[in-house]
Amino acid sequence: MSNPEIVDSSFTAIVNAPIEKVDLPAWAFGLPDAEYQGCSPAHVAAGFTTAPDGKRMSINVEIIGGSLMVQHYVEKVGERDHLVLESVSDVFTPSGRTTINVLWELRVRKIDAESCEFTNHVRSTATDALIELLDRQGIPFDVFRSQRQPMSIAHNQGETPLFAASIARAALR
Template sequence: MSDNQIVDSSFTAIINAPIERIDIPAWCFSLPEAEYQGCSPAHIAAGFTTAADGKRMSINVETIGGSLMVQHYVETLGQKDHLILDSESDVFTPSGRTTIHVTWELSVKAIDKTRCEFTNRVRSFATDEMLAFLARQGIPFDIFRAQRQPMSIAHNQGETPLFAASIERAALRDN
């Protein structure tokens, strides 16, 4: 774990669809807001746009551990079976606003001709802004990390099977 890494959380779920039918970027960048909200009670809103350089972006709003997060996920790898998004996310806490870096990685691998294993991996890192924010409040980073990890891990664990079910529905829709 790097010095400023907060969490590295990964969970898997089964998708009952052949890998040829799965397109994670297409799912992510066309995900209806209600579908996103249905994947976690902490999910508030979702949309998609493009970054200044033209790369695709997914905008997600959610709460984790009582903090509102606005994530600006920019596509850094976009393959049908593997999507990596990076975000300098805004975090709104009772003590004020700061930022956090989040890398969201979604992938599938075939189990057999009709099923895949979906992996939802989330890594978060304190930005320099966040480290200064914590220092101004006298909060040691190790204490913050220890308190944040269980909430982030629980969130990822809860949304993973629901994301898998959503990707499965998208894969099985008539083309």
């Protein structure tokens, strides 16, 4: 099994700011900790640093479905209206620590002079470490995926409008 998909979810919300003022990388790599926490009750902390290759990295800590996740999002695409971040995220489960691959893609597209549509797309896939952890516990991947999907999708759905509002606040500052 080579990187099987766990979740692929995408939600949209309105950013009440002109697209010309929106800068997704500036927002993501300058997001204050309290602002990140305000975008979901599951958000614990956020910060930013650089990856070993010098690329920008956003560190996000959240709890999804009872598991603490530390995400190390490295910038893959960094345009004002399109940001793609990739992470090999640490996941702390009751059965031990493992990892999950997460691809986080953010986009905005102009609606009119005063607003744009924000798309928050999250896709996660299994790492070999996750498959090994599940195998040691005798948990079929499909069972894990069916339990993880509703929690991850609900999390993405809940944070999307709050991220859109945060992006608007940053754009209008």
